[in-house]
Amino acid sequence: MAQETRPKPVSIAYVRTAPPAQVAPPMTAHGPLRWIKENLFSSWFNGLLTLLVIALLLWIVPPLLRFLVIDAVWSGADRTACLPSQEHPEVGACWAFVREWFSFFIYGPYPVDERWRVDLFFVLLAFGTGWMLWLNAPRRDLGALFFFVALPILTVLLLRGFPLLGLPIVDTTKWGGLFVTLIVAAVGIVVSLPIGVLLALGRRSDMPAVKLVSTLFIEFVRGVPLITVLFMASVMLPLFVPPALSPDKLVRALIGIALFSSAYMAEVVRAGLQSIPKGQYEAAQALGLGYWRTLALVVLPQALTVTIPNIVNSFIALFKDTTLVFIVGIFDFLRTIEIARIDPRWATPVTSFTGYAFAALFYFVACHLMSRYARGIERRRSAAERR
Amino acid sequence: MTERFDRAPPRISPFRDPRFRSIAFQVALCVLIGLAIYGAVWNAAANLARANIATGFAFWDHTAGFDISQTLIPYRADVSTYGRAFLVGLLNTLLVAVLGIVLATILGFVIGISQLSNNFLVSRLAAAYVELIRNIPLLLQLLFWYNAVLKTLPSIRESAVLPGGSYLNNRGLFLPRPEFHGLDAVVIALAVGILAALAFSYLLRPRLKRLSRATGAAVTAMLVVVPPLAAYFAVGASVAFDYPQMGRFNIRGGIEILPEFFALLVGLVIYTAAFIAEAVRAGLMAVPKGQTEAAYALGLRRGATLKLVVIPQAMRVIIPPLTNQYLNLTKNSSLAVAIGYPDLVQVFAGTVLNNTGQAVEVIALTMAVYLVISLATSLLMNWYNARMALVER
Numbered sequence: 001m002a003q004e005t006r007p008k009p010v011s012i013a014y015v016r017t018a019p020p021a022q023v024a025p026p027m028t029a030h031g032p033l034r035w036i037k038e039n040l041f042s043s044w045f046n047g048l049l050t051l052l053v054i055a056l057l058l059w060i061v062p063p064l065l066r067f068l069v070i071d072a073v074w075s076g077a078d079r080t081a082c083l084p085s086q087e088h089p090e091v092g093a094c095w096a097f098v099r100e101w102f103s104f105f106i107y108g109p110y111p112v113d114e115r116w117r118v119d120l121f122f123v124l125l126a127f128g129t130g131w132m133l134w135l136n137a138p139r140r141d142l143g144a145l146f147f148f149v150a151l152p153i154l155t156v157l158l159l160r161g162f163p164l165l166g167l168p169i170v171d172t173t174k175w176g177g178l179f180v181t182l183i184v185a186a187v188g189i190v191v192s193l194p195i196g197v198l199l200a201l202g203r204r205s206d207m208p209a210v211k212l213v214s215t216l217f218i219e220f221v222r223g224v225p226l227i228t229v230l231f232m233a234s235v236m237l238p239l240f241v242p243p244a245l246s247p248d249k250l251v252r253a254l255i256g257i258a259l260f261s262s263a264y265m266a267e268v269v270r271a272g273l274q275s276i277p278k279g280q281y282e283a284a285q286a287l288g289l290g291y292w293r294t295l296a297l298v299v300l301p302q303a304l305t306v307t308i309p310n311i312v313n314s315f316i317a318l319f320k321d322t323t324l325v326f327i328v329g330i331f332d333f334l335r336t337i338e339i340a341r342i343d344p345r346w347a348t349p350v351t352s353f354t355g356y357a358f359a360a361l362f363y364f365v366a367c368h369l370m371s372r373y374a375r376g377i378e379r380r381r382s383a384a385e386r387r
Numbered sequence: 388m389t390e391r392f393d394r395a396p397p398r399i400s401p402f403r404d405p406r407f408r409s410i411a412f413q414v415a416l417c418v419l420i421g422l423a424i425y426g427a428v429w430n431a432a433a434n435l436a437r438a439n440i441a442t443g444f445a446f447w448d449h450t451a452g453f454d455i456s457q458t459l460i461p462y463r464a465d466v467s468t469y470g471r472a473f474l475v476g477l478l479n480t481l482l483v484a485v486l487g488i489v490l491a492t493i494l495g496f497v498i499g500i501s502q503l504s505n506n507f508l509v510s511r512l513a514a515a516y517v518e519l520i521r522n523i524p525l526l527l528q529l530l531f532w533y534n535a536v537l538k539t540l541p542s543i544r545e546s547a548v549l550p551g552g553s554y555l556n557n558r559g560l561f562l563p564r565p566e567f568h569g570l571d572a573v574v575i576a577l578a579v580g581i582l583a584a585l586a587f588s589y590l591l592r593p594r595l596k597r598l599s600r601a602t603g604a605a606v607t608a609m610l611v612v613v614p615p616l617a618a619y620f621a622v623g624a625s626v627a628f629d630y631p632q633m634g635r636f637n638i639r640g641g642i643e644i645l646p647e648f649f650a651l652l653v654g655l656v657i658y659t660a661a662f663i664a665e666a667v668r669a670g671l672m673a674v675p676k677g678q679t680e681a682a683y684a685l686g687l688r689r690g691a692t693l694k695l696v697v698i699p700q701a702m703r704v705i706i707p708p709l710t711n712q713y714l715n716l717t718k719n720s721s722l723a724v725a726i727g728y729p730d731l732v733q734v735f736a737g738t739v740l741n742n743t744g745q746a747v748e749v750i751a752l753t754m755a756v757y758l759v760i761s762l763a764t765s766l767l768m769n770w771y772n773a774r775m776a777l778v779e780r
Contacts, residue, residue, distance in 0.1 A: 053506075231732075352534050353535045
């Protein structure tokens, strides 16, 4: 191999012999300035939009913060605390009003001495929901039994009363506030899930009569507003049963909510059933399983797991819809706010706004957490599928 | 060994035969439902007779005897019938639903597209809007707009005077009402123009192949605009304004926009727009990124890419959820009852039901109206969807 002969390096004035010193990239090509340029001012139109949005935020956020936090009145005995005065020319939200009415928002007119029963109900509900929502919890079958069978019975005994056990009867006209909202929502989910599964199966059934009945029910309920279903339950239902059996007002509203949410749940479950490949049914049949065992052991466990995020989402919708029972005269959380905000003892220009802000905060936090949970489940599932 | 196969098939108990079981189950179901309906009807008849409440739709022609705060058609408490009241309520529902759908679609598309903006602030603001609005119950929002915002406006005496002779106070917004003279000629001319334009674009234009798009559009526009204008000047029609007059206790004349209507419309639009925005975002994200890149490679700008490439494809994904939201908005307009806007539910399932006590007829009719609206909307959107659907081999 011929030795490579290299020319001897000749020093030429204009040829570099050492690498140049590194120069930092221009200000606009890295760091926060680059980020600002790319994300906020990438074109004149985007720049204009950015300025507009900043103006909008400046217009909304500082006054809102001033109103809700800085100028807010946190304590006081009655309306005078929340009226503009010499030392307090600008008055923000009247949180003192919320503080005074807080226990009414939670318990409504429930007798004060019996409120521990409501607290116990909250604990039981939290326990049951936690068991159902924590997907790796031990013995979730027991959890389901607790949530769908034991909890409803315990709730009725606890809140309505059971004189044999020394729990005096508290009539449902004395129920109100947050716990009624939770009861309406819980009844909606506890009843709608089994009925919804049955309706979804009915709609996919081979039997024409079953299919027709399920489809008619689902489409009918989904085609009308919840208000009319509630009106139907509260006005028409008493006509359809003998007067002696006429259910009380809260039960009627609960029946309306249960019917309504069952129809929506049926569609959610049906979507889940459709996602199960036909091979699963055929494999179960090949193993000699009958219809119900195929469903219980093979199809439903898969279909329901797939639909958990959608079930949670439809529960969020249901949770928001529970506010409508207020129109048929049930004391739910929103109704207690409506009652409190027109209390003459707290009549100030800011009382309504404060009450609504408090209710909005409550619903926002609750629904936001639930949708975070649904999204978390979805992410977990897609991660499991990628593996 | 062989004789085992020659045996006649074993007799199966009919209770183990799937066909028999299926028929028996369906018959049992039908009998059960029939019995339930029979029992309900029997009970209802007995209960109604006991309470001395009439049945049937005879009340339809009785005088209503109550006032309605917003009537799109002539209505008088002492003369008009319950049937008329029903119609007034229905029109009020349709008014708020149609306006709400149009406005919510515009706002929803703007916010949905903003969510995908490459401007950080814009996309975050849009996302925050959607997250906030979707998680607060509509009823609460309506009560907020009505009780906490519109009711705190100044009273009639201290009305805010807006430019153009309008007044704003806690009883509503009072606008000048345009009054046309010789309107009929203009309307007839407009109808003729529209017919001519339709005839032109569907019958004549397909044959004129050399006509460019722009010329065609111009001719269509001319056909719609010119005849009414010509009629306007030919008849000597004129427009006058009926200005609202500030009285001692109330404002007379002009158009009165009720705060109930305004609160309902604002609440419905803001709430539904958040859901439409989510549908739009999902639809836009369903269009493959290659489509956008290809459009950029062809030299289209961002706006043109969106308009000509992305949105037409996204529409196929967007339309089904959009239809759902339109139906939801229409159904949610029944929440009017909570703030006292005289919609179908408030007038008919509220006042008329209380006056007549005929719960079954009134509720059934109210539900039937919503069912018909739902069915009609989904038929219309299905037809539109079929037209927009991808034409494949």
